[in-house]
Amino acid sequence: MMQFLSLDAIAALSANLPQADDAARTAAQDRQNSLTKPPGSLGRLEELAVFMAGWRGTDRPRIDRAQALVFAGNHGICAQGVNPFPQAVTAQMVANFTAGGAAINQICRVVDADLEVIALDLDRPTADFTAHPAMTEAETLDALNRGAAAVDPGADVLVLGEMGIGNTTIASALAAALLGGSVAEWVGPGTGADAATIARKTAAIEAGLKRHAGLDPLATLAALGGREQAAICGAVLAARAARVPVILDGFICTAAAVVLHALDPRLLEHCLVGHASAEPGHRRLIAALGARPVLEVDMRLGEGSGAALALGVLRAALECHNGMATFAEAGVSGG
């Protein structure tokens, strides 16, 4: 399913959106209230269990397979000097992922997620958006479809992440275009930009916004985005079609999801924000989505690392939900 995303297919999905199962949610909440603890005392763990119950359509949801997808792309905007690292680092980091040497590899091992890294035409960066649209419509749809096709509809949860030198600039541009506000409010240090680099990031984004103003969300994605952002959108849509809950990562991943939010806020109902990144714009994005991050541990790495760490909390939530005794089972008074 979702192998052939098109603008029409996205509209059709929006018109007939798979929903969470309210009966399963209610049954899961009833179970939470029967477990040997004061009602509500597991806080967000209870909310996460009920959320999972709704999307998986069962009062006792399990995570047998957690899929983690990391999409990588390269960006023509790097010609504007927006990042201290050379663009070759994207492919080098993909090799590092493949060899098991990156943070996301270690965290996926701890939380038992199956990691797949998908490099999207790294030798063919998008265009510099200060001069041209970053991608054609065909390139955008291709990346959307590659993201959608990567999703295992049999997974119980999907962790999304990204890698791409220069892509905090992409994320800031998408955020400013779709949510408004001054560019400076959306621009941060990324991988470690100094003040001069930040000034170049800001100027490049301002030029891009001026050149590509007044576009609809998907045209904005094409004009200012990148392949990994489009792939994230495709994966979120494919996951929704299969009622697979999604854990979004940090600033870049969330900014990509904002494209879908701008199309139809309901498209993100099955998504959690795994953590609040230390990249300053992320909290503004989270607020714009009306979301609440699972973790706040000052991470700002990308790669899906914060989302994967949040999967550990989700696993604990479901272990409590499924494994705890009820007051009646345990013979504990007062339930």
Add this chain to the structure above:
Amino acid sequence: MMQFLSLDAIAALSANLPQADDAARTAAQDRQNSLTKPPGSLGRLEELAVFMAGWRGTDRPRIDRAQALVFAGNHGICAQGVNPFPQAVTAQMVANFTAGGAAINQICRVVDADLEVIALDLDRPTADFTAHPAMTEAETLDALNRGAAAVDPGADVLVLGEMGIGNTTIASALAAALLGGSVAEWVGPGTGADAATIARKTAAIEAGLKRHAGLDPLATLAALGGREQAAICGAVLAARAARVPVILDGFICTAAAVVLHALDPRLLEHCLVGHASAEPGHRRLIAALGARPVLEVDMRLGEGSGAALALGVLRAALECHNGMATFAEAGVSGG
């Protein structure tokens, strides 16, 4: 070691405190800076890895054995109607821990911690502190020693938790006595107290503070505390003697640790606060300790549940620290 805690032994420990290994910390920080990520981008995970390196005395700390200790006690203050649950629930929950049905059992399984539950004379509650000191000096030292004796000096990290109907009242009393402020600021709903119960909690604590004013920290522990609070103090001290880092749980566990902080703030240098509880006084306690919780997920259950969940983050931190490639190893530019 630490089998025979006494007031003199605590003073002797304070006078000759085991310290973190600065060379190991520095070497661990150097390693963090060499790993394939922008420096600092793993946020608190980097801090946690360096913290562990210092206390374990190696630049590559591991968690081969994580010990979780949950101490349970009963409290004479329950005669004042401070808790909606009957006191028998303490023993019922201990049986639930033993049978594997509580939240802490599930979370310990997820984060691979070895759980031990130590019931401290549940059939012999402490005295009602509105009328008498809760414990004699001998009872206090006995509980301190039982906590200390339970610590495995060969563990790599110690998770501490507690169970005891009525013990948010104990925690609020200790906090108010040791840190000052109005009693109302330290009193919250606990397991689900209504307004009338909260009023009784507040009145009971005010009476206790009036009766047991002007005492030193350990005498305050005896007068207002309970066996599980004393055992937590003993375990923190024994862990320090063995340079085993500690993860404190929520309001009650942290309030117990405040007794040690009042004796000598350095006694808690090896302790993390695992999470910020939804019990309102906990954030005030955390601020008084100058600590920062690892997690903020609205838990307010006790049992060590929040501390155990934080162990999952600590494990991820060390997996990244030990398992990631360096820039040189991975052939990634820009390190």
